[in-house]
Amino acid sequence: MSADTSEHKNQPTWALHLALYAVLLAVIGFLVLRPGSGAAAQDGTGDQVAVRLDGVDIGYAEALERAATQLEQLEQQQIQCDLQVASERHGLIERTLEGMVRERLIEASAAIAGLEAADWRAAEMERLEAGVTDEDVDAFFVENEGRIRGEREELEPQVRTYLAQERFVDALEDGHEIEYLLEPYRLEVDPASGPVRGAAAAPVTIVEWSDFECPYCKSVLPTLERILEEYPEQVRLVFRHFPLHAIHPNAQAAAEAGVCAQDLGAFWELHDLMFDEQDTLTLDDLKDKAERAGLDAEAFTACLEQEGIADRVHADRRAGIEAGVNGTPALFVNGRPLAGAVAYEQLAEVVEDELERAGG
Numbered sequence: 001m002s003a004d005t006s007e008h009k010n011q012p013t014w015a016l017h018l019a020l021y022a023v024l025l026a027v028i029g030f031l032v033l034r035p036g037s038g039a040a041a042q043d044g045t046g047d048q049v050a051v052r053l054d055g056v057d058i059g060y061a062e063a064l065e066r067a068a069t070q071l072e073q074l075e076q077q078q079i080q081c082d083l084q085v086a087s088e089r090h091g092l093i094e095r096t097l098e099g100m101v102r103e104r105l106i107e108a109s110a111a112i113a114g115l116e117a118a119d120w121r122a123a124e125m126e127r128l129e130a131g132v133t134d135e136d137v138d139a140f141f142v143e144n145e146g147r148i149r150g151e152r153e154e155l156e157p158q159v160r161t162y163l164a165q166e167r168f169v170d171a172l173e174d175g176h177e178i179e180y181l182l183e184p185y186r187l188e189v190d191p192a193s194g195p196v197r198g199a200a201a202a203p204v205t206i207v208e209w210s211d212f213e214c215p216y217c218k219s220v221l222p223t224l225e226r227i228l229e230e231y232p233e234q235v236r237l238v239f240r241h242f243p244l245h246a247i248h249p250n251a252q253a254a255a256e257a258g259v260c261a262q263d264l265g266a267f268w269e270l271h272d273l274m275f276d277e278q279d280t281l282t283l284d285d286l287k288d289k290a291e292r293a294g295l296d297a298e299a300f301t302a303c304l305e306q307e308g309i310a311d312r313v314h315a316d317r318r319a320g321i322e323a324g325v326n327g328t329p330a331l332f333v334n335g336r337p338l339a340g341a342v343a344y345e346q347l348a349e350v351v352e353d354e355l356e357r358a359g360g
Contacts, residue, residue, distance in 0.1 A: 069246075076326050083187070083324040087337075090185040097182060105172045121168075128171075129164035136163055184353070186335035189323050191238040194316070195258075195267040198228055198236030203358040204351055207238045209320040209330040212255065212274045213248035213281060217329045220341040221275060227347055234355055239271070241316040242328050250281035255313040257286040260303035261295060269293035 051058040064071070103117075110120035140159050141152065148155065189207050208224070210217040227235055241258060243251030254274055261270035270293040274281060277289065283304075290300040303309065320330065324337065331338040333350045 072321075076321055079321060079324055080326055087185050094180075094182060097180065101178060102169065102172060105176065109172070124171075125161075125164055125168055128167045129160055131167075132160045132163045184336055187323055187332065187337065189332040189335045190319060192240065192316070192319065194238045194240045195262050195271070196236055196238050197268065198231075199233045200236065202231075202234055202236040204231070204235045204334055204354045205238060206235060206347075206351075207240060207332045209240050209242040209316070209323075209325045209328060211242055211244050211248055211251045211328040212258065212271075213251040213278055214244065214328045215278065216341045218275045218278060220329045220331075223342065223344045223347055226344050227351060230348070231351060231355075235351060239267075240320060241313045242320045242325055242330065243313065243317065244328060252310070252313065253283055253286060254281045255316075256304060256309045257290065257300075259309050259312050260300055261290065261293065263303060264295050264299055266290075266293045266295050270295070 048060040049057040050060040050063055106121055107117050110117040113120050115123070137156060137159055140163060141148065191205060191207050194207070206224070206227070224237060228237060239258075241255040243255045245252060257274070258267060258271060261267045270290055273289040273293055274286075277285070280289075287297065287301065291297050323330075323332065327339065329341060331342065331347070333347070334354050336350055336354070338347065338350065
């Protein structure tokens, strides 16, 4: 609950993405495309001449290569916008259905009391708000410490109303069988051939896009470890690579080392070493870690020099971008997205819900 009412803070996330997308589009267009040549550029091929400067040709492919990083960022923004709109749409439908259910329950309760729905609701809210004690308010502020901005005196009336509303909904729904059949928002996420932990036939699959140089990826490991311990037959974890090149200079090399470790049968051993020792991920460091992980030094070095290893990392990253990943760690529980280093309780709640949907 924040006292910040600035226009910028209240904009929906997807609106900010759309605005940024428009800015990036303008910038990339200015840098790459000659004014008046938009139609030709859109139809450009690898060997097409895009500009002729004093008789010297500049190719379309050269422009694409020069702007590759910015174009990838632009594409990520577009995908993020599309997915954010889809997520917001799904959430709106969920909230609308909940509202419709509560409206019918209010009307039924009001009819029993012989009152108009608005009058009955107002009376119930007044009664419940009067029942919120100082101890209830204290407990709320303690539980949400660090997340609340503003002075307590200003926020306390809002907190009392919020707690009363929670009790109102609980009392309203008590004794009724309510089954929401709308599926949660989920994406089609391909685990591909990533390294796997857990039972192969597990009903819940967590696909994790991660970066070996990312501290937040390291911090989520205990949560994932605990999930696998608590649900040994119900959950499997699939690892996919998403090196953040712009901020982690050794992430690509570490990801390629992970690909080779998978091919040589010791991915998880090297995975653990790389995360334990995130500050040492140079090529020499990686070779040392591979040897300590039980890999044959010559075979590991030969693998790193093979063509196609970097392409496999790129394929993972590309798949992540298409799933809306723009940071790490990014988890998908049977396609349900969870961003960041989530707490065990949050992840376990989604896992439990998926198991219930799968029939236990």
